Amino acid sequence: MDRLRISKRKSSGYGYLIYISFLIAALLLGSVFANSAMAQTRIVVIPLYTEEGREAKDGGKSTLHYRRAMGFIENQLVRHGFEVINPFAKDASEAEYNRVMERAREDSVLASREMCKKYAVDVAYIVWLSVRVKRTSDGYCKARARLDGQGYDSAGRSLGANVSKTFKASRRDCDDAAAEVEKEVGDLVGRKLTAWRDSRAKGSVVTAGSDVSRKSGSTQTEGGVLKRRADPLENLINVRLDGATEYEIAEVFGKVINTVTGVTEAKRYSSSLIPDNPQACFVIWRVRIEDTEPFRLQANVMKMIDDISDAGGEITLKGVPYRYTAAEIDLLKGLRPGDSTTRSIQFVVDRERARDREFSGRHDPYKARQKGDTN
Numbered sequence: 001m002d003r004l005r006i007s008k009r010k011s012s013g014y015g016y017l018i019y020i021s022f023l024i025a026a027l028l029l030g031s032v033f034a035n036s037a038m039a040q041t042r043i044v045v046i047p048l049y050t051e052e053g054r055e056a057k058d059g060g061k062s063t064l065h066y067r068r069a070m071g072f073i074e075n076q077l078v079r080h081g082f083e084v085i086n087p088f089a090k091d092a093s094e095a096e097y098n099r100v101m102e103r104a105r106e107d108s109v110l111a112s113r114e115m116c117k118k119y120a121v122d123v124a125y126i127v128w129l130s131v132r133v134k135r136t137s138d139g140y141c142k143a144r145a146r147l148d149g150q151g152y153d154s155a156g157r158s159l160g161a162n163v164s165k166t167f168k169a170s171r172r173d174c175d176d177a178a179a180e181v182e183k184e185v186g187d188l189v190g191r192k193l194t195a196w197r198d199s200r201a202k203g204s205v206v207t208a209g210s211d212v213s214r215k216s217g218s219t220q221t222e223g224g225v226l227k228r229r230a231d232p233l234e235n236l237i238n239v240r241l242d243g244a245t246e247y248e249i250a251e252v253f254g255k256v257i258n259t260v261t262g263v264t265e266a267k268r269y270s271s272s273l274i275p276d277n278p279q280a281c282f283v284i285w286r287v288r289i290e291d292t293e294p295f296r297l298q299a300n301v302m303k304m305i306d307d308i309s310d311a312g313g314e315i316t317l318k319g320v321p322y323r324y325t326a327a328e329i330d331l332l333k334g335l336r337p338g339d340s341t342t343r344s345i346q347f348v349v350d351r352e353r354a355r356d357r358e359f360s361g362r363h364d365p366y367k368a369r370q371k372g373d374t375n
Contacts, residue, residue, distance in 0.1 A: 040081060040082065040083040041081075041082055041083065041122050041123060041226070041227060041230050041231075042082070042083045042084075042085060042120070042121040042122050042123070042342075043077060043082050043083070043084055043085070043121055043122065043123040043124070043125060043226070044084070044085040044086075044087055044115060044116075044119045044121045044123075044124050044125070045070050045073055045074060045077075045084070045087075045125050045127060046087060046115050046124055046125065046126045046127070047066040047067075047070060047087075047127060047129070065129065065131055065178065065182055066129055068179060068182045068183060068186070069127075069129055069145070069147060069182040069183070069185060069186035070127070070186060071186065072183055072186030072187040072190055073125075073127070073186050073187075073189055073190040073193070074086070074190070075187070075190060076187070076190030076191055076193065076194045077190065077193070077194060077226075079194070080194040080224060080227070081227070082226070082227075085119045085120075085121050087115075087119060113152075113154065113155070113156045113341065113344075116152075116153070116154030116341050116342070116343075117154070117339060117340075117341050120342075121154065121342070122153060122154055122230060122234075122342045122343070123151060123152070123153050123154070123159065123226060123230050124151070124152055124153075124154070125149055125150070125151045125152075125161075125193075125226070126149065126150050126151075126152070127147055127148065127149045127189075128147065128148040128149070129145065129146070129147050129182070129185075130145070130146045130147075131143065131144070131145045131146075131178055131181065131182060132144050133174050133177055133178050135174070136170070139172070140170045140171065140172060140177075141170065141171055141172070141173065141174035141176075141177040142168065142169075142170045142177065143168065143169050143170070143171070143174070143177035143178045143180065143181045144166065144167075144168045144181065145166065145167050145168075145178075145181035145182055145184075145185040146164070146165070146166045146185070147163075147164070147165055147166075147185045147186065147189050148162075148163070148164045149161070149162065149163045149164075149189060149193075150162050151193075151226055151229075153230055153233055153342075153343050154341035154342045154343040154344060155233075155237065155238045155341065155343035155344040156344075157233060157343070159225070159226060159229040159230060159233075160225070160229055161193060161225045161226050161229060163189055163192055163193065165185055165188050165189050165192070166185065167181045167184045167185040167188060168181065169181045169184065192224075193224055193225060193226050194224035194225075194226070194227075195224050195225070233343065234343075235288055235289050235290065236286060236287075236288055236343075237286070237287055237289060237294050237297075237343050237344055237345065238284060238285070238286055238287075238343065238344040238345075239257055239266075239284070239285045239286075239287055239344070239345055239346075239347075240282060240283070240284050240285075240338075240344070240345070240346045240347070241253050241282065241283045241284075241346075241347050241348075241349070242278075242281065242282050242338065242346065242347070242348045242349070243278040243279070243281055243348050243349035243350065243351070244273065244278075244281050244282075244283060244331075244349050245273060245274065245275050245276070245277070245278050245281050245349075246273070246275070246328070246331070247273060248324060248328040248329065249328075249329070249331060249332060249349065250271065250273060250283045252305075252308065252322065252324060252328075252329055252332065253283070253305075253332075253335075253347070254266075254268060254283070254285070255320055255322065256301055256304045256305060256308075257285050257287060257301070258320075259304075259317060259318045259319075259320050260297065260300045260301050260304055261292065261300050262289050262290060262291060262292030262296065262297050262300060263287050263288070263289055263290075263297070264288050264289070264290045265287065265288040266285050266286070266287040266288075267285060267286050267287075268283065268284070268285050269284045269285065269286055270282075270283075270284050271283040271284065278349065278351070293342075294340060294341070294342060294343070294344070294345045295340060295345075297345065298337050298340060298345045298347075301347065302335070302337065304317060305332050305335050308322055308324075308329060308332065309329060309332055309333050309364065309365050311365075312326055312365045312366075313325055313326055313328060313329045313365050326365035326366045329365050330354070330365055330366070331349055331351065331354050332349070332365075333353075333354050333357050333358075333364065333365070334349055334350045334351055334352070334353040334354025334355075334357065335347055335348070335349055335350070336348055336350050336353055
């Protein structure tokens with residue numbers, strides 16, 4: 001009987017160990033797949049389509065032609081690991097869409113930033129498609145499609161992935177000819193953007209985080225030029241401060257940017273401080289982040305600014321001394337987050353917000369100074 005009890009205990013113990021091992025393995029695999037999913041680059045392909053001089057807002061067949069070519073570009077992007085957002089599937093307002101596209105004709109960088117913000121993506125790829133169809137003397141329809149593309153990240157930085165491709169086809173039916181060239185030129189551009197070329201001509205290829213090696217001639221499913229250019233820029237983001245008319249405010253904010261959690265390097269690129277014109281004032285930094293992301297960084301900056309105001313302008317944070325009067329940092333209590341993308345964040349010195357917060361008494365440097373003098 002005792003032996004039977006011991007054997008039962010052992011079997012239940014083994015079962016428990018197997019269950020725990022299975023649970024740990026599941027958690028580890030889940031974390032691996034979660035990290036893989038989070039590492040995907042989100043991209044949207046934006047049309048700037050013209051055919052025979054017509055604009056995108058004309059609708060009709062022009063939209064169908066563009067969507068056909070775009071679909072084959074998206075096929076290749078999805079195949080190579082991108083998370084593709086379809087602009088038409090986002091129920092975007094056609095009026096707003098065309099307004100942005102009109103502006104894009106003169107400023108593609110502007111369009112890419114607006115579209116990255118609108119569709120919440122890392123990369124915007126803008127394409128121009130021109131299709132011409134003419135009937136030949138032998139009764140065939142000859143179609144020619146030209147597709148040009150430019151890629152930008154959500155900070156408006158070029159990815160160096162500009163392409164220009166043409167394709168020709170002849171068919172008895174004119175619609176078939178147009179469809180054929182649109183399909184082929186879209187697929188051609190998609191394959192070109194996602195083509196992977198390993199820098200090593202011989203030997204094996206070892207993927208990051210894996211012990212599995214492959215011959216250099218085997219298929220590589222990386223995202224090609226778009227992925228290679230977008231990834232190094234992922235940790236370089238632009239930080240913009242608008243509305244700071246006094247140098248002291250820009251100086252305090254610069255100290256915060258250099259010492260806030262998640263920033264390893266910060267460089268001030270440009271600024272304009274005009275005392276009587278806050279709308280024309282701005283300061284821009286480029287920062288390198290680590291173990292954080294832009295939206296969390298935005299929250300960390302706001303927390304540090306509140307801490308400085310709560311201390312009345314005199315505090316030491318992370319070894320950096322802040323020695324300012326209450327008057328010099330008073331407007332910082334009106335600081336609020338502005339527009340943000342995955343590659344850029346904005347802060348605005350809002351004077352109306354500063355006046356409103358005077359009624360609440362929160363983060364008031366004058367109040368903090370008075371409390372310190374009393375103590």
